[in-house]
Amino acid sequence: MRIAIIGYGKMGHEVEKAALARKHEIVVTIDNPQEWEERFEQLKQADIAIDFSQPDQAADNIHRCFDLHLPVVVGTTAWHDRFEEIEARCLAEGQSLFTAPNFSIGMNIMFVLNKQLARFAEKYGYQLSMAETHHVHKLDKPSGTAVKLANDILAANHDYDRWSIDAPADRTLFINVTREGEVNGIHSVAAASVADRITLTHEAYNRQGFAIGAVAAAEFLVGKKGVFGMEDLMGAF
Numbered sequence: 001m002r003i004a005i006i007g008y009g010k011m012g013h014e015v016e017k018a019a020l021a022r023k024h025e026i027v028v029t030i031d032n033p034q035e036w037e038e039r040f041e042q043l044k045q046a047d048i049a050i051d052f053s054q055p056d057q058a059a060d061n062i063h064r065c066f067d068l069h070l071p072v073v074v075g076t077t078a079w080h081d082r083f084e085e086i087e088a089r090c091l092a093e094g095q096s097l098f099t100a101p102n103f104s105i106g107m108n109i110m111f112v113l114n115k116q117l118a119r120f121a122e123k124y125g126y127q128l129s130m131a132e133t134h135h136v137h138k139l140d141k142p143s144g145t146a147v148k149l150a151n152d153i154l155a156a157n158h159d160y161d162r163w164s165i166d167a168p169a170d171r172t173l174f175i176n177v178t179r180e181g182e183v184n185g186i187h188s189v190a191a192a193s194v195a196d197r198i199t200l201t202h203e204a205y206n207r208q209g210f211a212i213g214a215v216a217a218a219e220f221l222v223g224k225k226g227v228f229g230m231e232d233l234m235g236a237f
Contacts, residue, residue: 001218002027004046004070006061007053011075014211015050022215036064046070048218055079055140062086062097071096071224073217075103075210077144087227098221100230101144103213107187108230110202114149114189117200118156126191126198128153128160129168131176133186141165142175145187150175153189 001024005012008031016026028042029035036043043049048071051061055078065072066089074097083099090097102108121128130153132146142150142165150163150173163173184204191198204210213230220233 001025001047001222002045003215003218004043004049005029006049006051006065006072007031007057007076009052011052011207011210014207015052015075015214018208018211018215019050019218022219024215043070044068048073048222050214050218051076052214059086063089066090066093066095069093069095071218071221072098073214073221074099075214077101078140080144090227094225096221096225096228098217098228098233100213100217101148102210103217103230104202104204104209105213105234106209107145107202107204108234110187110200111148111152111230113200115152115156117189117191117198118153121191122157122159124193126193128157129174129176129190129192130163131178131186131188131190133178133180133183135182135184136179138179141179142177143185143187145185146175146177149187149189 003019003024003026005015005026008029019026027045028039030039049065050073051058052075053061055076058074058076058079059082062072130150132143134143153173154160160173161171163175165175165177168174184206186203188199188201217233
């Protein structure tokens with residue numbers, strides 16, 4: 001594939017390494033508004049775009065790709081307040097979009113286990129809580145991954161009405177958020193009873209797993225129309 005990388009920071013560089021290792025070609029990288037203008041002709045040569053930009057840029061970047069009918073994989077999080085707008089255009093125009101809160105295969109296994117734990121917690125009276133830790137450069141709080149974990153718990157466990165990062169409260173799933181150092185991402189879900197405690201934890205050692213997943217998503221998306229996610233790539237859970 002001929003790939004355009006949008007957002008050429010640490011994740012963009014990891015995507016480049018992963019793509020080249022899988023014998024793909026990087027035809028252009030775009031990291032600021034000026035480069036959208038300067039590298040437009042190169043962008044038109046791409047088969048697909050992979051976006052790891054900034055939350056306030058992602059939706060506009062998707063629209064720019066759609067203007068070229070360029071399929072796009074979005075790894076940026078915290079832009080989903082505009083998801084319905086993007087989804088509507090994607091479906092109306094027969095465009096191609098792949099978006100996920102986390103592209104790590106291991107994290108997506110944890111998503112499955114989290115849903116099962118949430119159901120058993122309600123049935124057997126366990127109290128749930130969450131924690132997530134990321135590097136100090138991460139802009140969104142909580143992470144998109146933590147939001148998915150929390151929303152999946154709310155859908156599976158009727159003991160909770162909402163989640164919050166502020167403080168524990170009745171019928172509220174508490175997420176303890178930490179930003180420190182250069183941590184790539186640690187997410188935990190704990191279920192506690194008077195008798196014992198169960199903890200699910202996923203720790204990313206580096207960014208490679210996210211980059212490999214994003215390139216695999218790009219390979220999956222080519223030739224398809226519509227909106228897709230990791231469940232489609234990995235098979236229905």
